[in-house]
Amino acid sequence: MTDHSPTLIPFDDVLASYDPALGLEVHVELNTASKMFCGCSTEFGADPNTQVCPTCLGLPGSMPVVNGKAVESAIRIGLALNCEIAEWCRFARKNYFYPDMPKNFQTSQYDEPICFDGYMDVEVEGETYRVEIERAHMEEDTGKSLHVGGATGRIHGADYSLVDYNRAGIPLIEIVTKPILGAGEKAPEVARAYVSQLRDLIVALGVSDARMEQGSIRADVNLSLAPKGSGLLGTRTETKNVNSLRSVERAVRYEMSRHAAVLDAGERILQETRHWHEDTGVTTSGREKSDAEDYRYFPEPDLVPVAPTREWVEELRGTLPENPTAQRARLQAEWGFSDLEMRDTVGAGALALVEQTVAAGASPQAARKWWLGELARRANDTDTPIDQLGVTPADVAAVQQLVDAGTINDKLARKVFEGLYAGEGTPAEIVEKSGLAVVSDDGALSTAVDKAIAANPDIADKIRDGKVAAAGALIGAVMKEMRGQADAGRVRELILEKLT
């Protein structure tokens, strides 16, 4: 089962001899309250086997009933991916023996997916690649296995396994692309951009938590190489459960280099699944795809067909949000952000927050400064999602308003944010209660300025000689004296009044 330390071909050399073909299968766990075929909760993180019932445990006599909301989400995903929506389709049993499904089959869809023939335009460094969507179908998630014994907790060498079925039956949508050809050297980036844009779309639709790190979006990466210019499709491998955007890119890059090494050595690629190792950045051999992969699909006799009326489909089409890629382009133009600023804003998960902060009256640059600076740091330090810091876009706009009005400066604004984290009230209340407002009262400032001049005679002399730039040092001294609560602009004016 282990690979004898595979040789790799440098990425550029791969491209000199081969054309890559990509395929991506993305599983999206829907955020319905209940499971796909029963009323069990889908809440993440519950104690094992506390969100189960006879249906999702596959007990005799239990009967599944389809969650209408999940069908609605499936159709909305399909429409957002420019898919056709089937007029009539069925569920099918995918039969296999593995204890992650206690029924010995997974209820899925086979040759009648609810959504098919769509596409998504993917942007990579200013270029657009059209990724064709083969299908998006409904199915259910499996349970979670914990392998006990052996050295590493991995399946091989384990003595036995412990299974939790809380996840079994949670609705999944599997989105499958057609082979993506012609991406060439951009193949790793295209793969990443596709998953990234798909995730954004899913977020915009509001149909999933879309947390890759929690497994609510999981990608399988198919890759094959063909001799350059041959127009053929080579034998593919399927790398399972690649769970971050960065890993999608790395897994494609790695498999390209590995395939090329195998092919260059005159050997053939095994059609197999491979496991991605996040820590080491390599894939290892999994199960060979051969006769064993015979799932004996047949239509699920316990469920009736799904036949979405055209009226329903059109009604759902009316609920689609603005396409996130188009929205991003619009916002970037409106805000005048550079590509880098935009990418950082999106990357920090702060796009909607900045948008709402701007809507609340702040300038785009001020909104970006706070969310990507102070607040992103706080989110990172406390390991909290940035939208759950206890600071709202309205708060950020209010803080910036206080700065613009000269009531506080940036340094004091940070203290206001600390008050907000601690739930001490609105920005204005925090300023009031903590006495954070900057001092622009000339009496107090004038005294501090006189003191600073007296303490720094040589600097004062420089300013008297016309070296106005030296005023910075005196401003610093005054700010220190005033514990940061001084209006720096007014301090500067006072210094210059007194010395020039």
Place this chain on the structure above:
Amino acid sequence: MISRDEVAHLADLARIDLDDAELDHLAPQLAVILESVASIRGVAGDDVPPTSHPIPLTNVFREDVVVPGLTAEQALSGAPASEDGRFSVPRILGDEQ
């Protein structure tokens, strides 16, 4: 016609351990059953689509509402073995889906 090899393959997929004598015995019987079922095709005309459900219903959905299920104790009560609130199963050969 279903061949002896196909029956052996299906038995393997279904985790049914058949020895040679059993395969010799069962394969022809399965073939007869399939032939008998196939004769129904002769009755149904081209205008009769295959059906997977006897009642002509579509779109039977439930509301997305959480309904209390079983406790972990209840869920595990019929399990031959359990540990830490989980079902304990023998060492798994093969691979995850």
